[in-house]
Amino acid sequence: MKRLEIIYGVLTLGALGAGFALPIVVHREGPDAAIGWQDMVSPGPLSEAHAFLANDCTACHTPHVGIETSNCVSCHANNEKLLSTPDTAFHASVDSCVGCHTEHAMPPSTPTTMDHELLIAIARADADEGTLALIESLRVHASATPTPHARITSTELMLDCASCHTNEEPHRTLFGNNCASCHSTASWRIPEYRHPSPQSTSCVQCHSGPPSHYMGHFEMVSKRIAGVEHVEVTDCFKCHRTNSWNEIPGIGWYKHH
Template structure:
């Protein structure tokens, strides 16, 4: 019984010493201050883009505090977020880790959290939705305009049909294949607005239809499948 008590006491004492010594060494000397400890606390592999930082915890983390946004800027300070509408809002971000989550072993660390766009603590936007606003208050088109499959035909009220969890609309039903009003929703690709349309597209389809008579050459289940011809990916 005595030896068991001594054993348990020794293990407990060692755990207490390690619990105090390791944080002190890491805080004062960095992640290399206590060799081998990282293997005990590492939550998972970094993304491919950040894999070169493996083992260098303080490159992103502040001891006892967590990820610090300004450390992200050490590498990303030269990134021009204003080049694309979909990344322009990053210029006012104050908490990178809200959407960029590491240690999941994925190819990309991005895990978009639309709700974070309503948090004043993460975003300092001049025209931020008022406190307590719902996701419906977000201006979806300000980021997604370049990927608007509707090409502006449906306006900017994306939230009327789309959600933030999935872009698909479960209740959407495409008009029947016999419909002849395709041009109300679909605009022609650039190839249809130049001589390519008469020299190639019309000849391949074997039709003399106008560019707004989509139904004469196309089917509704695959835009690149031409009636009586089959799949022809030439746009």
């Protein structure tokens, strides 16, 4: 998470070209933020989870200020699950909530969108001069690096994808840590990707078996189930097809527990 720590705030700072530490908070409320909430009509119903606050606008809106992060945090500070899960642990240091969590939406059922670029735009109020300098050099580096494909932006390239997403990584580290070289932030699907044919014998180039395949279990269980005797563990294609790892040819669905 270290790399991520130094990332907050970079864009705003870069745009200003400032060389000193400014606490920059991204306010999405715009100029209207100064209007007292009493003068406002609710733009729509609250999300289901917040429906109980329908008569308590000030729970989130501070009059003449707008949405204050501290209002949200006062109710959500101790969310253990959120702070201990790698991909959402960044919540401990963000100082703005509204970019990703919206309210008053129609329909009010999906209040969260993961805005990866916002991670960078949100400034960490307590970032010191040295940290901000590091962030800036990261930005310069990213904007000078050609994007590996059209589905990613140079802003997103500043993120260390693996620090948040290793738990979901299906490649068993065979493709390295530079997820952005192949992936976008919108979907893990890669439209132009075509899987090699089931006739391929080089499965092991891109796949590595589960840990049990490299232990006694392989000799004693996997080989017997597959009914294949003279075979190396690297000959995945002799026991597997490309549709599913658990569909063993000629045997059927097998899920070991």
